[in-house]
Amino acid sequence: MTSSREEFFQGITTGLPVFFSYLPVAITFGLLARTGELNIFQTVSFSALVFAGASQLIALNLLSLGVSIPEIIATTFLVNLRHLLMSASLITRIKETPLLPILGLGVTDESFAIASLKPAPVSAGFLGGLQITGYLGWVVGTAIGFGAGQILPEILRQAMGLAIYALFIALLAPAAIRSRTVFVVAIIAGGINWGLALIGLEQAGIRIVLGILGGAAIGTIMEHKGGREN
Amino acid sequence: MRIYLLILGMALVTVIPRLLPFIALKIDKIPSLLRVFLSYIPFAAMGALIIPGIGDSIPESTTAALGGTIAATLIALGTRNLLLTIGGGVFTSALFLLF
Numbered sequence: 001m002t003s004s005r006e007e008f009f010q011g012i013t014t015g016l017p018v019f020f021s022y023l024p025v026a027i028t029f030g031l032l033a034r035t036g037e038l039n040i041f042q043t044v045s046f047s048a049l050v051f052a053g054a055s056q057l058i059a060l061n062l063l064s065l066g067v068s069i070p071e072i073i074a075t076t077f078l079v080n081l082r083h084l085l086m087s088a089s090l091i092t093r094i095k096e097t098p099l100l101p102i103l104g105l106g107v108t109d110e111s112f113a114i115a116s117l118k119p120a121p122v123s124a125g126f127l128g129g130l131q132i133t134g135y136l137g138w139v140v141g142t143a144i145g146f147g148a149g150q151i152l153p154e155i156l157r158q159a160m161g162l163a164i165y166a167l168f169i170a171l172l173a174p175a176a177i178r179s180r181t182v183f184v185v186a187i188i189a190g191g192i193n194w195g196l197a198l199i200g201l202e203q204a205g206i207r208i209v210l211g212i213l214g215g216a217a218i219g220t221i222m223e224h225k226g227g228r229e230n
Numbered sequence: 231m232r233i234y235l236l237i238l239g240m241a242l243v244t245v246i247p248r249l250l251p252f253i254a255l256k257i258d259k260i261p262s263l264l265r266v267f268l269s270y271i272p273f274a275a276m277g278a279l280i281i282p283g284i285g286d287s288i289p290e291s292t293t294a295a296l297g298g299t300i301a302a303t304l305i306a307l308g309t310r311n312l313l314l315t316i317g318g319g320v321f322t323s324a325l326f327l328l329f
Binding site for chain 2: 016020021038042050051052055059069070072073074077080081083086087090091096100103106107109112117155156158162163169171173176185186187188190192193197207208211213214215217220223
């Protein structure tokens, strides 16, 4: 039996890859926010209150295009709808505590993916440590990007675009090698997202939700027919 | 003022989907078939987040993105280490951008 303190610190250690994969994206956000004429307080509040990478970058882009505030908020809603599915999946694997709802605030793609690959039940302390580490990376990276983003060499800044994807690969590849069902689920979900993009469905938020639903449905059917192999 | 309205609005619509299942779903009342479905959400989500986005992860060079992707996959399978995979993938992409 590990104490909740130990679980919290284990969450922090496990969260370090999330911290490091958020830094470059957050730095990019800070840099772009500055060129988009947000001040430091607005920029850091953005990351501290919204804590959603993709939609924050999209929002900056839409702001620069002169899109209205309600439209940007509606877009954000669609982009983050996928977290509804992730939170629903996550709660089936967490130990129940009175603090549980607070943990919902910190659900991101990356902390969700890491917590999901940990054997259940995941403790609230672990999840909290994991989420706080990612949150710090996101907020600190934003401030660094605003203040000193220009110092980074161009090539490194470009190459760091891969960081978050590399984290997903690190989580997914070993699981997909072990289980054919997992492999098929991931490919189907990605295929749906890509296919819908190719036929011109522009809202990435909707494409991703449909991809997740389709992939998880295939997984459920495969498991129902043949049993789970992993 | 506009920016603060935007931040608050975005914070609200981001929190709702994250929080709703934590408040509304009764964990022990979820039917077993739905549980199976939910257990595949992580892998489906990672698939949909990687494909096709990874191809545009480095807008300046698709080659660098693909080179980094292959390196990251090999390192992930060889080491099962998250930080090494991130570092190795980014480093490989940087090499592609340099040469």
